[in-house]
Amino acid sequence: MKPGSRKRASPQPDPVPVTLALPGFVADRSEAAARVERLLQYQFHNRSLLEEALTHQLFADGAASYQRLEFVGDAVLGLAFSNFLYLTNPTLGPGALSSLRAANISTEKLARVAVRHNFYPLLRRNCPRLDLMVGQFTESVKQELEDDLGTAPYGGSIVKAPKVLADIVEAIAAAVYVDCTFNLVKLWQVTRFLFEPIITAETIDEQPVSTLHELCQKHGKVAQFKTWQKGGTTVANVFVDGTLVGLGSSEQRVIAKLNAARDAVGKLLGEAKQQVLTTGVGHVSGVEVGELRECKQKLHEQCIMKRWSKPIYKLEKEDGPAHDRKFLYSVQVQAQGHTYVTLGEPFSRVKDAENSGAQEMLKLLSKQVAISRE
Numbered sequence: 001m002k003p004g005s006r007k008r009a010s011p012q013p014d015p016v017p018v019t020l021a022l023p024g025f026v027a028d029r030s031e032a033a034a035r036v037e038r039l040l041q042y043q044f045h046n047r048s049l050l051e052e053a054l055t056h057q058l059f060a061d062g063a064a065s066y067q068r069l070e071f072v073g074d075a076v077l078g079l080a081f082s083n084f085l086y087l088t089n090p091t092l093g094p095g096a097l098s099s100l101r102a103a104n105i106s107t108e109k110l111a112r113v114a115v116r117h118n119f120y121p122l123l124r125r126n127c128p129r130l131d132l133m134v135g136q137f138t139e140s141v142k143q144e145l146e147d148d149l150g151t152a153p154y155g156g157s158i159v160k161a162p163k164v165l166a167d168i169v170e171a172i173a174a175a176v177y178v179d180c181t182f183n184l185v186k187l188w189q190v191t192r193f194l195f196e197p198i199i200t201a202e203t204i205d206e207q208p209v210s211t212l213h214e215l216c217q218k219h220g221k222v223a224q225f226k227t228w229q230k231g232g233t234t235v236a237n238v239f240v241d242g243t244l245v246g247l248g249s250s251e252q253r254v255i256a257k258l259n260a261a262r263d264a265v266g267k268l269l270g271e272a273k274q275q276v277l278t279t280g281v282g283h284v285s286g287v288e289v290g291e292l293r294e295c296k297q298k299l300h301e302q303c304i305m306k307r308w309s310k311p312i313y314k315l316e317k318e319d320g321p322a323h324d325r326k327f328l329y330s331v332q333v334q335a336q337g338h339t340y341v342t343l344g345e346p347f348s349r350v351k352d353a354e355n356s357g358a359q360e361m362l363k364l365l366s367k368q369v370a371i372s373r374e
Helices: 029-040 047-053 067-088 094-104 107-116 128-146 163-179 184-195 208-218 253-268 271-278 292-306 350-373
Strands: 223-230 233-240 243-250 312-319 326-335 338-343
Touching: 029 047, 029 163, 047 067, 047 163, 067 094, 067 163, 067 184, 094 253, 107 128, 107 163, 107 184, 107 253, 128 163, 128 312, 163 184, 208 223, 208 253, 223 253, 233 253, 243 253, 243 338, 292 326, 292 350, 312 350, 326 350, 338 350
Parallel strands: none
Antiparallel strands: 223 233, 233 243, 312 326, 326 338
């Protein structure tokens, strides 16, 4: 049988573990609203605002969705944090204040707020794929807590935070803001506790970046960051003497860098990655990058030949209206003790999006070959 024949290819693994616990749903809408009111210790004058904040746009009932409130919430939380940071940091300039604000209202931060307070089961929705993404992210946040990373404001996982979670938080904040007749002070009094711990100038860069550089200096190595844009997402890679050791992504550049640094530190301190600090990456034989439609198959064949684990494809982003959905996939490959992750381009077909991710992985593996041979 030829390597390129279809019969030889085995099915790709499901990127979501079979044991993944999917989010539940609170069907009693009065109870859903009551949970939010008990949490906030605030009673809505107009409960329909809260129901609107807890309705996804794909909910097939003709009901108003949270989109308008999320639009207001995004702006009002930015203003609330601007006021707070301005008053509590009298010596900081506009650049530092902007970074702090971005970190505090980033998708990663707000998504963890939603997970911590179990907001997603309160949302009316009709999108099983969204449930899978939220379930996977929720499991990663639980792992952060087990690894004692839960107190880190930007988290310790490289699993992309689903935007829907941040949207819920913004919509709930906006519902409070509108309900209290656009009183910004009241909004802050009611919702501030949700965002604890608030990221400060002392904590925004407290661990991963400084730890990474200190670790590399001890071994005579140099760490470098490289970032690029994929749609509306910033992807950051960490290279140690030319070897890719960490990846992070975020809508905010500063958070992408922090996530990538944390990923790199975790791997460098792990047993499998110690060789990067001592001897560098092992050699990998040549990798061919073919046409887009062939890349997933070629990557699968490479992994079989090299006896690497099978590639894991993960849906990172789903955007656009129902008639023009775009899918963005990442690919993860473990090879010779190293974990490589790449992001593809957004496509309207899942197969093309997966092939795009596989194409980027083949390019990366090919690049690693060139680096290892220099």
